[in-house]
Amino acid sequence: xxxxxxxxxxDETAAALVDGExxxxxxxxxxxxxxHAPFGGVVPEIAARAHxxxxxxxxxxxxxxxxxxxxxxxxxAATAGxxxxxxxxxxxxxxxxxxxxxxxPLIAINHLEGHALSARLADAELAFPYALLLxxxxxxxxxxxxxxxxxxxxxxxxxxxxxEAFDKTAKILGLGFPGGPAVERLxxxxxxxxxxxxxxxxxxxxPHFSFAGLKSAVMRAHxxxxxxxxxxxxxxxxxxxxxxxxxxxxxxxxxxxxxxxVVAGGVAANATVRAALEELAERHSxxxxxxPPKLCTDNAAMIAWAGVERLAMHDFQPDPxxxxxxxxxxxxxQAEPVRGAGV
Ligand code: ATP
Ligand code: MG
Ligand code: FE
Numbered sequence: 001x002x003x004x005x006x007x008x009x010x011d012e013t014a015a016a017l018v019d020g021e022x023x024x025x026x027x028x029x030x031x032x033x034x035x036h037a038p039f040g041g042v043v044p045e046i047a048a049r050a051h052x053x054x055x056x057x058x059x060x061x062x063x064x065x066x067x068x069x070x071x072x073x074x075x076x077a078a079t080a081g082x083x084x085x086x087x088x089x090x091x092x093x094x095x096x097x098x099x100x101x102x103x104x105p106l107i108a109i110n111h112l113e114g115h116a117l118s119a120r121l122a123d124a125e126l127a128f129p130y131a132l133l134l135x136x137x138x139x140x141x142x143x144x145x146x147x148x149x150x151x152x153x154x155x156x157x158x159x160x161x162x163x164e165a166f167d168k169t170a171k172i173l174g175l176g177f178p179g180g181p182a183v184e185r186l187x188x189x190x191x192x193x194x195x196x197x198x199x200x201x202x203x204x205x206x207p208h209f210s211f212a213g214l215k216s217a218v219m220r221a222h223x224x225x226x227x228x229x230x231x232x233x234x235x236x237x238x239x240x241x242x243x244x245x246x247x248x249x250x251x252x253x254x255x256x257x258x259x260x261x262v263v264a265g266g267v268a269a270n271a272t273v274r275a276a277l278e279e280l281a282e283r284h285s286x287x288x289x290x291x292p293p294k295l296c297t298d299n300a301a302m303i304a305w306a307g308v309e310r311l312a313m314h315d316f317q318p319d320p321x322x323x324x325x326x327x328x329x330x331x332x333x334q335a336e337p338v339r340g341a342g343v
Contacts (some may be wrong), residue, residue: 001311002068003074004098005304007112008051008091009083011035011042014300015055016063017073020308022121024301026065028058036175038154038323041167048086055094059241065232074174075318077307080108082138088325096321103320107307111298111332114265116145117309118302121292131258131286133248133277136265137163137178140209142251144258148309153332154251155207158339161293162240163267165211169218169236173229183233184270190234195221197239197244208253208338214239241276260287269293 001020007013016027032050036042063069070076078095081088092108097138100107115134120126137238140162142155160168163180170179172179175186197217200210221227227235252261261281268290281288295302310316 002214003107003307003309003311004062004070004073005058005109005300005302005307006055006076006078006091006095007114007298007300007303008055008087009079010087010298011047012298013054013058014052014095014298015059017062017066017068017306018121018301020302020312022124022128022305024121025068026062027301028062028065029299030054030058033178040171041243042084044084044086047084048090048289051090053085055090057066059094059098061073069144070098070104073102074288075102075105075107075307075311077109077115077303077310079111079303079321080323081109081110081329083159083327085325085327088327092323092325093305096103098209100321104320106323107310108319108323109303109310110329110331111303111307112139112300112329112341113149113151116151117148117306118264118291118295119153119262119289120306120309121302121305122295122341126260126262126289129258130260130262131252131255132246133261133263133264135162135244135263135267135269140211141240141254141331142207142248144246144255144260148313151331152255153335154255155209155210155247156335156338157209159212160215162211162244163265165215165240166237166267168215169221169233171215171220172215172219173232180267180270183237184272185273186230186236187234190228190230192234192238194231195235196307197221197229199221199239202243202246205250207247207254209243209247211240211243212229214243237270237272241273244273245280246274248277252284258286262288263290264296266297268296
């Protein structure tokens with residue numbers, strides 16, 4: 001099996017070839033950090049234009065790197081949502097054109113499914129079911145994954161996502177964009193108990209997240225002029241991790257036993273988050289697994305892998321060439337809407 005994956009839902013343009021043996025045959029990725037940095041966040045129009053300029057040569061490049069053509073691919077898998085609609089459309093329309101021209105099956109992938117299954121690309125031992133903490137720039141969810149396409153959501157955020165909280169903290173501290181890695185770096189030099197910060201929702205019986213109050217407290221601490229930026233970064237990271245562990249403890253109980261705890265999404269690249277989760281898993285006698293950091297942040301290998309997983313399903317059907325791009329696309333359509341939650 002060989003699948004071409006295409007990712008363009010946010011500010012990473014990416015293409016990759018992945019095979020059925022979990023091998024990443026080729027991959028290229030271009031981030032748009034420089035384009036968006038002056039604005040302190042991703043500008044959708046700029047993102048869409050950058051994807052449109054870069055994607056076609058990138059796909060050609062990946063095929064050339066691997067020495068294959070589209071005729072060698074069993075499917076073309078592209079992110080069809082959720083995300084910034086202009087960028088998603090660039091990737092999906094490109095995939096449709098290539099699928100039509102080469103008579104190759106098209107698979108429209110939910111970007112969140114890409115994150116959700118990314119750990120199975122990296123870890124051949126990871127079997128269903130597993131508990132999943134999905135933490136990225138736009139999402140903050142706890143899910144039970146029973147199989148490909150079988151996702152039950154137990155928690156989401158009522159305001160900001162965890163990655164968003166890292167990005168906003170970075171902005172407050174003047175660390176630039178994207179903020180997560182910068183906060184993590186600065187936190188290493190700070191004292192995590194220096195700044196008293198709230199742990200929103202901790203103690204609540206519901207497993208949902210909230211980070212807006214933590215962000216406001218970070219803002220007040222910064223404006224007070226009392227604390228060093230490194231101490232604020234470290235204290236923020238500690239507060240955020242405490243929230244995650246508390247919320248997960250409740251959700252794990254609600255979802256029933258699984259052998260493995262998995263973390264995925266951009267924030268899963270954070271070493272402090274990973275270490276705390278590993279400890280939590282140990283306390284619950286669970287195995288812990290996380291993709292390598294490069295598979296945590298947006299990439300096309302996880303999209304190609306989701307395509308490999310979809311292709312292997314007994315009732316696999318290619319998607320029609322008129323399938324629409326979706327700005328919103330929940331992984332668990334049955335999930336109860338939560339007051340204030342974006343998705
Ligand atoms: P979504 O997947 O929800 O559509 P996205 O595609 O923007 O959002 P990802 O690329 O999966 O998100 O993740 C990006 C987010 O991860 C950003 O908010 C970024 O700050 C955060 N992030 C990346 N690396 C780290 C890190 N080392 N520590 C903390 N946060 C990080
Ligand atoms: Mg990005
Ligand atoms: Fe993502």
